[in-house]
Amino acid sequence: MAVLAMKRIRICGLKQDRKAVLEEVQRQGVMEVNIAAPDNDVFRRITMPISNSEFDRNIHDAEAALEVLENAEPSKGGLLSTFKGRELMDVSRYEGFKAEMPRIQSDIKEILSKSKEIAERNADITRCRQQIDMLVPWQTLDIPLDINGTESTAIFIGAVPGEQTLDSLYEALASVMPVDITIFSKDKNQTCLMVICGIESKEETSAVLRNIGFVYPSVSSSNTPAMQTEKLNREIAENEEQIKVIEEQIRQKVPSREDIRFYADYMAIRAEKYNVTNSIPQSEHTFVLEGYIPEKYIPKLEKALDRYDLSMEYQEPDETEDVPVLLKNNAFSSAVQGVVESYALPDKGEVDPTFIISLFYFVFFGFMLADAGIGILIVIATLVVLFKNPNMERGLRNNVKLFLFGGISATFFGVLFGSYFGDAVTAISGSFFGQPVVIKPLWLDMTANPMTVLSLALIMGLIHIFTGMGIAAYQYLKQKDIMGFLFGIVLWYIILLGLILKCLSMQMIMDILAGGREPIVPAGVGKIGLIAAGIGCVIVIFMGEYKTKNWGKRLLKGAYAVYGITSYLSDVLSYSRLLALGLATGVISSVANMIGTMFGNGVLGIIIYVIVFLIINGINIGINTLGAYVHTNRLQYVEFFGRFYSGGGRPFEPYSIKTKYYKFKENGND
Amino acid sequence: MIEFLTMNMGTILALLGAALAVGLAGAGSARGVGVAGEAAAGVIAEDPGKFGKVMVLQLLPGTQGIYGLIIGFITLSQTGIIGGDGNITIGKGLVYLCACLPIAIAGYFSGIAQGKASAASIGTVAKKPDQFGKAMIFPIMVETYAILALLVSILALSGASGVAF
Numbered sequence: 001m002a003v004l005a006m007k008r009i010r011i012c013g014l015k016q017d018r019k020a021v022l023e024e025v026q027r028q029g030v031m032e033v034n035i036a037a038p039d040n041d042v043f044r045r046i047t048m049p050i051s052n053s054e055f056d057r058n059i060h061d062a063e064a065a066l067e068v069l070e071n072a073e074p075s076k077g078g079l080l081s082t083f084k085g086r087e088l089m090d091v092s093r094y095e096g097f098k099a100e101m102p103r104i105q106s107d108i109k110e111i112l113s114k115s116k117e118i119a120e121r122n123a124d125i126t127r128c129r130q131q132i133d134m135l136v137p138w139q140t141l142d143i144p145l146d147i148n149g150t151e152s153t154a155i156f157i158g159a160v161p162g163e164q165t166l167d168s169l170y171e172a173l174a175s176v177m178p179v180d181i182t183i184f185s186k187d188k189n190q191t192c193l194m195v196i197c198g199i200e201s202k203e204e205t206s207a208v209l210r211n212i213g214f215v216y217p218s219v220s221s222s223n224t225p226a227m228q229t230e231k232l233n234r235e236i237a238e239n240e241e242q243i244k245v246i247e248e249q250i251r252q253k254v255p256s257r258e259d260i261r262f263y264a265d266y267m268a269i270r271a272e273k274y275n276v277t278n279s280i281p282q283s284e285h286t287f288v289l290e291g292y293i294p295e296k297y298i299p300k301l302e303k304a305l306d307r308y309d310l311s312m313e314y315q316e317p318d319e320t321e322d323v324p325v326l327l328k329n330n331a332f333s334s335a336v337q338g339v340v341e342s343y344a345l346p347d348k349g350e351v352d353p354t355f356i357i358s359l360f361y362f363v364f365f366g367f368m369l370a371d372a373g374i375g376i377l378i379v380i381a382t383l384v385v386l387f388k389n390p391n392m393e394r395g396l397r398n399n400v401k402l403f404l405f406g407g408i409s410a411t412f413f414g415v416l417f418g419s420y421f422g423d424a425v426t427a428i429s430g431s432f433f434g435q436p437v438v439i440k441p442l443w444l445d446m447t448a449n450p451m452t453v454l455s456l457a458l459i460m461g462l463i464h465i466f467t468g469m470g471i472a473a474y475q476y477l478k479q480k481d482i483m484g485f486l487f488g489i490v491l492w493y494i495i496l497l498g499l500i501l502k503c504l505s506m507q508m509i510m511d512i513l514a515g516g517r518e519p520i521v522p523a524g525v526g527k528i529g530l531i532a533a534g535i536g537c538v539i540v541i542f543m544g545e546y547k548t549k550n551w552g553k554r555l556l557k558g559a560y561a562v563y564g565i566t567s568y569l570s571d572v573l574s575y576s577r578l579l580a581l582g583l584a585t586g587v588i589s590s591v592a593n594m595i596g597t598m599f600g601n602g603v604l605g606i607i608i609y610v611i612v613f614l615i616i617n618g619i620n621i622g623i624n625t626l627g628a629y630v631h632t633n634r635l636q637y638v639e640f641f642g643r644f645y646s647g648g649g650r651p652f653e654p655y656s657i658k659t660k661y662y663k664f665k666e667n668g669n670d
Numbered sequence: 671m672i673e674f675l676t677m678n679m680g681t682i683l684a685l686l687g688a689a690l691a692v693g694l695a696g697a698g699s700a701r702g703v704g705v706a707g708e709a710a711a712g713v714i715a716e717d718p719g720k721f722g723k724v725m726v727l728q729l730l731p732g733t734q735g736i737y738g739l740i741i742g743f744i745t746l747s748q749t750g751i752i753g754g755d756g757n758i759t760i761g762k763g764l765v766y767l768c769a770c771l772p773i774a775i776a777g778y779f780s781g782i783a784q785g786k787a788s789a790a791s792i793g794t795v796a797k798k799p800d801q802f803g804k805a806m807i808f809p810i811m812v813e814t815y816a817i818l819a820l821l822v823s824i825l826a827l828s829g830a831s832g833v834a835f
Contacts, residue, residue, distance in 0.1 A: 339803070341803075342800075342802060342803025343803050343804065447828075448828075450825055450828050451828075454821070454825075573818070574814060576817065576818065576821050577814070577817045579824075580737075580817045580820045580824065581817070583740065583824060584736060584737065584740055584820075587744065588736065588740065590743075591739070591743050594743075594747070594752065623729070623733065623736060626726060627733055630726075630730065630806055630810055631813075633803070633806065633807070633810075634807055634810045634811075637803075637804075637807050638807065638811070
């Protein structure tokens with residue numbers, strides 16, 4: 001339960017060990033590189049000959065090749081493969097990988113060039129198709145399109161705009177008679193034709209034709225159009241044939257998919273290493289590696305670097321430094337670490353709220369789901385996922401664990417309120433076995449006593465909010481801000497508790513919330529509570545904004561702060577969602593039971609019941625689990641964090657092995 | 671006709687309440703989920719990998735319809751329209767109608783408003799997927815009011831069964 005204490009670390013080593021040390025530190029993955037010192041005469045950054053873009057290009061090529069393979073033959077996976085995580089890979093493979101590289105690189109090259117060839121051939125097919133389209137109007141022409149005459153004649157083959165008839169064409173060409181005109185095809189855009197005239201009138205005919213908008217065809221060939229079309233079709237067929245062959249060749253490369261993945265990972269590891277190598281200051285014979293390390297990992301790193309001659313120094317980070325944040329929690333609480341991280345990491349001086357949140361989180365989650373049937377289903381599903389995927393990534397595993405614990409809690413609350421897929425037990429036994437069996441709720445039926453459950457929800461809210469204020473108090477004390485502690489927290493505890501006492505002494509409130517029971521607090525105590533709250537408010541007006549020197553402003557701000565009571569009220573009321581969402585799950589299941597049992601006690605009735613039950617409860621699980629999740633998050637983020645947590649810490653980004661496909665056994669800070 | 675109406679007025683009023691609760695809240699959700707869905711589809715066109723996240727955001731305005739269904743169902747079963755004789759007095763029918771109104775009204779408008787907030791949050795996730803946790807909170811803020819309406823409707827219904835006319 002904590003933000004890990006960070007130390008500044010400086011490793012100074014011999015240049016001859018540089019490569020080995022950097023690899024070792026990377027493999028341990030417990031240190032963030034952060035170079036503070038600027039270059040000077042002795043130490044300066046040295047840029048390595050191999051440029052980063054080369055690594056990037058290699059990774060990019062490998063990914064592209066993998067994509068080609070994926071298209072050729074999708075890797076086996078299925079729905080549950082998301083949970084699988086990266087495969088474990090022995091470090092020895094990494095050591096010996098250099099020898100395999102040329103083979104894999106040539107594989108990648110081959111796959112990419114083949115994929116490029118397919119693309120080119122596809123482009124060729126498209127080109128052929130376009131030409132065939134253009135040749136369509138000329139199919140009846142029995143001479144090549146590019147012929148322009150014989151010894152004594154000139155031939156014009158082309159198109160004029162608009163739908164023309166022979167008559168209108170002869171009329172247009174009247175001035176250059178005699179000519180012979182043949183129309184091959186026409187539509188409303190153009191008329192395709194051939195004009196033959198004597199060689200001596202070639203120029204005039206050409207001029208006249210140009211006047212009426214004659215253009216040569218955009219496609220040309222020395223074959224007749226029909227033959228050309230056939231030739232193009234043959235070309236297409238050949239290309240398609242070839243593509244199939246190449247695709248088969250690519251498919252034969254599928255077995256090297258694993259190698260290429262490894263290669264991509266290998267390149268990513270090396271890229272990261274070169275990045276660091278380029279950023280560290282070096283002198284003629286030494287190098288310096290600086291950064292942050294969580295204190296508890298120092299022994300681990302020291303042990304790993306034991307065999308090298310180097311000096312390691314540690315110091316407390318300065319007040320002004322932007323120290324990265326790494327959270328560390330026990331197996332139970334880490335389930336909600338993702339919830340905290342997706343809000344914000346704790347800023348300097350803030351506590352890690354993960355542990356406290358985990359205490360409330362599952363209570364709220366279970367309360368909002370509150371159905372034993374659905375709860376048990378979730379527990380089974382998450383357990384199966386957890387056991388079947390031992391390599392699951394940590395973040396994902398935590399999320400699955402979150403739903404596992406939530407499911408357990410939902411089962412508990414379901415038993416408490418007597419909801420097993422709503423009233424499924426009663427409905428099934430009553431409709432199909434003739435004898436309704438009622439499983440009595442362990443505590444009470446939520447639907448029948450909503451006000452009591454509402455009171456419980458609001459009390460939980462109060463506890464949650466008061467806990468949040470308690471953490472704020474702890475933070476004030478830790479920062480030795482006594483004024484903030486007194487006027488920001490203690491005073492408000494007094495005001496709120498006073499008001500609560502007053503409320504509990506009022507018959508009206510008891511009528512609403514506790515079904516008309518006698519007030520549990522005597523009227524006198526209620527009065528004292530009210531007086532205490534009143535005094536508290538007066539102090540808030542005068543001292544709540546003690547930092548403001550101007551008294552006029554201070555009083556106004558103080559008065560506004562008193563108005564903040566309403567925010568506590570609305571925050572507490574917000575927990576009524578515990579009841580509303582808790583009811584929703586059971587009621588929807590009950591809808592399924594009611595609709596399902598409408599069709600009688602026959603075989604058909606039972607089949608319909610099962611179908612209705614599965615569909616509605618399927619939707620129910622989806623919607624309400626999502627609802628429980630997001631609304632529990634909201635109660636933490638808004639009502640709880642609002643009291644003490646603002647976050648803003650920078651996540652710890654260790655210099656480590658960041659791979660996509662494989663996980664190395666040595667890697668990982670547990 | 672007149673006779674039929676006077677005989678069954680209570681039931682008709684209660685039925686009207688259930689119809690409004692399911693109909694209006696459902697319509698609000700449909701519009702909300704629709705608006706969010708349009709935004710979500712746009713994001714998927716650019717980056718199919720964000721499907722899980724944007725789908726969660728799209729679903730958020732869908733709950734109002736469920737709340738309406740809950741109220742409608744409780745009304746129908748309490749008044750005996752399903753699974754009973756379904757004959758209640760005009761006064762009681764009116765009580766049920768009123769009990770249905772909060773979720774009908776708040777469900778409709780909050781569904782639409784939440785849909786817009788969801789669409790905006792989907793835009794956030796499109797640009798900054800790591801801000802999903804925060805983006806989710808904004809639509810949830812809107813939902814609070816639907817939940818409050820649901821609560822009052824439920825409390826009113828549970829009180830209504832005890833009201834004698």
